[in-house]
Amino acid sequence: MEPTRGLPDDIVRAAPKVLLHDHLDGGLRPATIVQLAAESGHALPESDPEALATWFAQAADSGSLERYLETFAHTVGVMQSASALTRVARECVEDLAADGVVYAEIRYAPELHVDGGLELEEVVAAIQQGFEEGMAAAGERIVVRHLLTAMRQAARAREIADLAIEWRDRGVVGFDIAGPEAGYPPTRFIDAFEFLQRENYHFTIHAGEGFGLPSIWEAVQWCGADRLGHGVRIVDDIKVGEDGSAELGRLASYVRDKRIPLEMCPSSNVQTGAAPSLGEHPIKLLASLRFRVTVNTDNRLMSRTSLSQEFGLLSETFGYGLREMEWLTVNAMKSAFIPYDERYRMITETIKPWYAERMDGS
Numbered sequence: 001m002e003p004t005r006g007l008p009d010d011i012v013r014a015a016p017k018v019l020l021h022d023h024l025d026g027g028l029r030p031a032t033i034v035q036l037a038a039e040s041g042h043a044l045p046e047s048d049p050e051a052l053a054t055w056f057a058q059a060a061d062s063g064s065l066e067r068y069l070e071t072f073a074h075t076v077g078v079m080q081s082a083s084a085l086t087r088v089a090r091e092c093v094e095d096l097a098a099d100g101v102v103y104a105e106i107r108y109a110p111e112l113h114v115d116g117g118l119e120l121e122e123v124v125a126a127i128q129q130g131f132e133e134g135m136a137a138a139g140e141r142i143v144v145r146h147l148l149t150a151m152r153q154a155a156r157a158r159e160i161a162d163l164a165i166e167w168r169d170r171g172v173v174g175f176d177i178a179g180p181e182a183g184y185p186p187t188r189f190i191d192a193f194e195f196l197q198r199e200n201y202h203f204t205i206h207a208g209e210g211f212g213l214p215s216i217w218e219a220v221q222w223c224g225a226d227r228l229g230h231g232v233r234i235v236d237d238i239k240v241g242e243d244g245s246a247e248l249g250r251l252a253s254y255v256r257d258k259r260i261p262l263e264m265c266p267s268s269n270v271q272t273g274a275a276p277s278l279g280e281h282p283i284k285l286l287a288s289l290r291f292r293v294t295v296n297t298d299n300r301l302m303s304r305t306s307l308s309q310e311f312g313l314l315s316e317t318f319g320y321g322l323r324e325m326e327w328l329t330v331n332a333m334k335s336a337f338i339p340y341d342e343r344y345r346m347i348t349e350t351i352k353p354w355y356a357e358r359m360d361g362s
């Protein structure tokens with residue numbers, strides 16, 4: 001018999017995990033979408049939760065980021081009232097806590113939730129309410145913070161940056177840009193990024209997913225990104241020889257030397273075509289070269305996944321064990337946007353002791 005490859009599911013689920021890249025509007029429960037759509041009159045492509053879940057996964061599995069993003073019309077469409085936002089935020093925390101996530105930064109674009117008449121501040125307040133309810137329901141076993149996203153195809157980044165600063169001591173820990181990458185380079189929002197740097201604030205930029213190295217270069221060297229959303233295309237700046245040796249170009253060297261975190265999302269990357277398959281996902285090479293790699297879900301609904309499932313897939317595909325999982329988790333915790341002392345405490349009091357207990361003497 002073949003030896004079983006991969007960590008057991010229950011161990012992966014029990015392990016304390018850290019999630020830096022997860023979209024609130026990409027993680028709704030299918031049954032909740034159906035209920036909220038009925039309440040608000042939003043027309044869905046399927047009315048049965050299971051059929052709807054399948055619809056999302058298939059529609060998102062197009063090999064194109066632009067087509068993948070079209071599916072969000074049916075999540076954003078039902079997230080237009082304070083009560084809907086609070087519910088979705090609370091359920092998000094409950095689902096992550098049940099999956100063993102101990103710290104998460106959840107992102108969303110406030111500007112997409114104002115069609116029902118909410119102000120931008122009311123969007124953030126409703127979501128904060130849901131996060132607080134969720135954390136309390138989980139007995140404070142999980143800490144959840146917000147990242148505010150501005151949409152690349154819109155022109156509200158500066159306003160959203162202001163909003164993030166207004167909420168900086170009330171749950172919002174960072175800023176991001178998302179949406180179609182080709183044709184919308186990070187420098188388009190340079191005023192927002194310069195403002196945030198002057199405010200000593202943190203931000204990540206989706207880059208190197210639907211477009212290549214120029215996008216990563218702008219995000220890092222023009223805009224000053226603290227982290228990269230995906231960043232998979234950094235492999236275009238790495239030459240791998242037939243003997244397995246790797247030669248890093250200047251940008252790849254910079255990203256590795258500066259320990260710039262890569263928020264990698266394996267299943268999502270295969271769906272949008274950023275990676276050809278799981279087996280060929282650049283995470284393997286980048287982790288072996290000791291880039292600051294982290295593992296994330298991106299959109300749990302569209303990818304029908306969870307953080308445990310992403311780790312499980314990596315374990316099956318590349319043979320990752322507890323040692324690799326701990327390294328990836330500590331990488332993520334080091335890269336979070338909360339203060340250093342809080343990150344340090346979670347590493348030394350929550351993450352390391354759990355692994356130490358299971359890897360004793362190995």
Ligand SMILES: O=c1[nH]cnc2c1ncn2[C@@H]1O[C@H](CO)[C@@H](O)[C@H]1O
Binds near residue numbers: 107206
């Ligand atoms: O992987 C991604 N790349 C780029 N944009 C994305 C991705 N996933 C979601 N969004 C976009 O971010 C918005 C706010 O959460 C979503 O509405 C979606 O349009």
Ligand SMILES: [Zn+2]
Binds near residue numbers: 021023178206229298
């Ligand atoms: Zn994303």
